Amino acid sequence: MAMLEVESIEVFYGNIRALEGVSFTVDEGEVVTLLGANGAGKSTTLRTISGLLTASRGSIRFRGREIDRLRSEEVVALGISHSPEGRHCFQRMTVRENLDLGAYLRRDGEIEQDVERVYELFPRLAERRRQKAGTMSGGEQQMLAIGRALMARPELLLLDEPSMGIAPVLVDKIYETIEQISGDGMTILLVEQNANRALSVSDRGYVLETGRVVLSASAEQLGSDPEVQAAYLGGD
Amino acid sequence: MKTIGRLRGRLPAWSPRAVAGLVIVAAILLPFTQPEANSFMNNCVLALAYVVMALGLNTVVGFAGLLDLGYVAFFAIGAYTTGWFSSGFYTNLHIHIGVSGYLTALPGIHLNWLLVVIAAAIICAIAGIVIGLPTLRLRGDYIAVVTLAFGEIIRVFAINGHSIIIPSWVPLFGGEPLTNGRQGITPIDQLQLPGLKPFDQLHLRPWYWTALGLALLVLFASLRLRDSRLGRAWVAIREDEVAAVSTGVPLVRTKLSSYAIGAAMGGMSGAFLGAFLNTVNAEQFTFSFSIYILAMIILGGLGSIWGVVLGAIALTFLNYYLIPDVFNSLPSTFGLGVNLTDLSYGIFGFILVLMMILRPEGLLPERRHQEELAEGIGETEAALVEERR
Numbered sequence: 001m002a003m004l005e006v007e008s009i010e011v012f013y014g015n016i017r018a019l020e021g022v023s024f025t026v027d028e029g030e031v032v033t034l035l036g037a038n039g040a041g042k043s044t045t046l047r048t049i050s051g052l053l054t055a056s057r058g059s060i061r062f063r064g065r066e067i068d069r070l071r072s073e074e075v076v077a078l079g080i081s082h083s084p085e086g087r088h089c090f091q092r093m094t095v096r097e098n099l100d101l102g103a104y105l106r107r108d109g110e111i112e113q114d115v116e117r118v119y120e121l122f123p124r125l126a127e128r129r130r131q132k133a134g135t136m137s138g139g140e141q142q143m144l145a146i147g148r149a150l151m152a153r154p155e156l157l158l159l160d161e162p163s164m165g166i167a168p169v170l171v172d173k174i175y176e177t178i179e180q181i182s183g184d185g186m187t188i189l190l191v192e193q194n195a196n197r198a199l200s201v202s203d204r205g206y207v208l209e210t211g212r213v214v215l216s217a218s219a220e221q222l223g224s225d226p227e228v229q230a231a232y233l234g235g236d
Numbered sequence: 237m238k239t240i241g242r243l244r245g246r247l248p249a250w251s252p253r254a255v256a257g258l259v260i261v262a263a264i265l266l267p268f269t270q271p272e273a274n275s276f277m278n279n280c281v282l283a284l285a286y287v288v289m290a291l292g293l294n295t296v297v298g299f300a301g302l303l304d305l306g307y308v309a310f311f312a313i314g315a316y317t318t319g320w321f322s323s324g325f326y327t328n329l330h331i332h333i334g335v336s337g338y339l340t341a342l343p344g345i346h347l348n349w350l351l352v353v354i355a356a357a358i359i360c361a362i363a364g365i366v367i368g369l370p371t372l373r374l375r376g377d378y379i380a381v382v383t384l385a386f387g388e389i390i391r392v393f394a395i396n397g398h399s400i401i402i403p404s405w406v407p408l409f410g411g412e413p414l415t416n417g418r419q420g421i422t423p424i425d426q427l428q429l430p431g432l433k434p435f436d437q438l439h440l441r442p443w444y445w446t447a448l449g450l451a452l453l454v455l456f457a458s459l460r461l462r463d464s465r466l467g468r469a470w471v472a473i474r475e476d477e478v479a480a481v482s483t484g485v486p487l488v489r490t491k492l493s494s495y496a497i498g499a500a501m502g503g504m505s506g507a508f509l510g511a512f513l514n515t516v517n518a519e520q521f522t523f524s525f526s527i528y529i530l531a532m533i534i535l536g537g538l539g540s541i542w543g544v545v546l547g548a549i550a551l552t553f554l555n556y557y558l559i560p561d562v563f564n565s566l567p568s569t570f571g572l573g574v575n576l577t578d579l580s581y582g583i584f585g586f587i588l589v590l591m592m593i594l595r596p597e598g599l600l601p602e603r604r605h606q607e608e609l610a611e612g613i614g615e616t617e618a619a620l621v622e623e624r625r
Binding site: 050052071072073076077081082083084088089090091092093100101102104105132148149151152 | 465468469471472475476478479480481482483484485486487488604607
């Protein structure tokens with residue numbers, strides 16, 4: 001059984017149907033990428049999984065359990081953590097305060113340990129632990145957003161556009177860390193515009209087009225398919 | 237402003253606590269420097285009641301960042317709780333709990349005020365949740381509009397309450413009116429508290445200490461809430477709702493608890509003011525009251541507990557002393573045919589405008605709100621510097 005099973009979900013923004021029956025699965029330990037142009041429904045899919053939006057049809061199961069009617073805090077408590085599009089760090093809080101809020105639902109005594117672990121993954125955050133998130137660069141804030149999502153001790157990590165608007169050097173750094181997290185056994189569902197980059201760390205990928213899955217294949221196949229390259233991946 | 241900051245940096249860490257302790261002791265001893273009843277003591281009692289009210293609104297607006305323009309509703313509901321449960325208003329009923337002396341001989345419902353204030357807190361907390369629910373899906377200005385409307389609904393109910401008859405299937409209250417409209421429910425029972433003589437309007441010290449006790453209770457609760465897990469969740473949703481939700485902060489419960497707690501504080505103050513003013517009158521519950529309380533917390537510093545206390549005291553004395561007693565005839569000395577009291581809301585508005593220009597973060601700013609405002613300025617300055625280069 002797959003860890004996450006999304007089955008023909010439909011999602012509406014008012015009268016506009018953003019997802020027209022999206023289905024896919026994520027297995028334990030996998031990195032899966034959702035690709036597609038702007039407005040294809042990638043972020044909407046992530047937001048629906050994490051309980052920010054509700055599917056009007058279809059079902060989402062996490063480890064066999066229906067989660068599509070749960071509130072977002074319940075989804076986080078089950079072990080799905082979302083690093084939202086546009087980073088959304090608490091701008092006027094320090095790095096440390098942001099990380100602490102990531103552990104908001106936890107009551108165990110190992111929070112300190114996990115903060116140190118995040119600092120190990122992102123040494124830049126350790127250097128800036130007392131700095132306000134709003135004073136950091138986009139890339140550093142992206143690191144913080146990922147670190148904050150990890151603080152909830154998720155089993156499934158949802159990453160929305162981790163390379164958006166970030167200096168290429170830092171994109172490299174972030175993707176190295178994503179590989180590292182994945183290497184430690186984390187299951188990751190990734191949404192990216194930067195398709196080649198995303199596929200380089202992924203096992204499988206799905207291509208979304210106007211609210212539908214139009215293609216699903218292994219990362220190598222998607223990366224080497226000339227048609228896919230031309231249509232979705234900016235073909236070079 | 238910078239000197240204050242530097243001074244603060246030099247003082248030892250315990251000094252804010254020591255100052256707070258001294259202020260509290262001075263507040264407790266203050267009545268001994270005054271006669272039993274004078275207008276200064278009267279204003280002090282009002283100021284303390286407004287401190288409670290302002291700290292309540294600060295929980296909603298300052299901590300959780302939800303702009304509530306209908307806070308008068310909780311003044312009204314709290315005051316009516318006193319009106320209903322400690323007066324002769326419901327003459328057909330004879331209920332006496334925890335009261336002694338002449339009150340036991342009077343018709344109506346006469347509960348001990350301690351019970352009334354607890355009831356007021358509970359009823360207002362429920363009302364706070366009721367108003368909170370429809371605003372959950374809204375943001376910013378839209379919340380303000382809905383809460384404003386809620387305040388007006390309560391006021392209209394209060395005005396027309398003498399012709400709103402409680403349905404006969406309601407036990408005890410069936411067939412009775414809801415309020416006494418513009419005539420007001422009066423007189424209200426004088427307070428009877430354990431260990432104290434029954435209160436009366438000629439001896440203000442017991443009133444003062446009761447109000448002070450209420451204010452200290454709410455002050456302490458505010459301080460604890462600010463540093464609690466819930467307090468952090470409020471700041472998180474105020475700072476960035478999307479981020480808060482994605483870290484698992486329960487949006488519904490967090491927002492509703494701020495409405496409920498803020499409302500309960502307002503209700504306690506309302507229950508006190510109902511008894512102290514000795515009337516619960518629909519005319520008291522105007523929109524301008526909500527703005528008056530909001531002005532206190534903006535003057536003091538949004539989210540800053542001690543700032544809000546200062547703002548409430550300052551605006552109370554401005555409204556009840558400086559404007560009517562000291563400067564009231566000022567316009568006529570310039571040959572103008574108005575009293576300053578007629579202009580009081582204009583004066584509040586003017587003060588707020590001045591504050592926005594000179595010290596937008598309030599008299600005693602909260603750290604994070606201050607940064608919020610400084611950020612905008614900093615960016616503009618940086619841009620200007622950049623341009624000059």
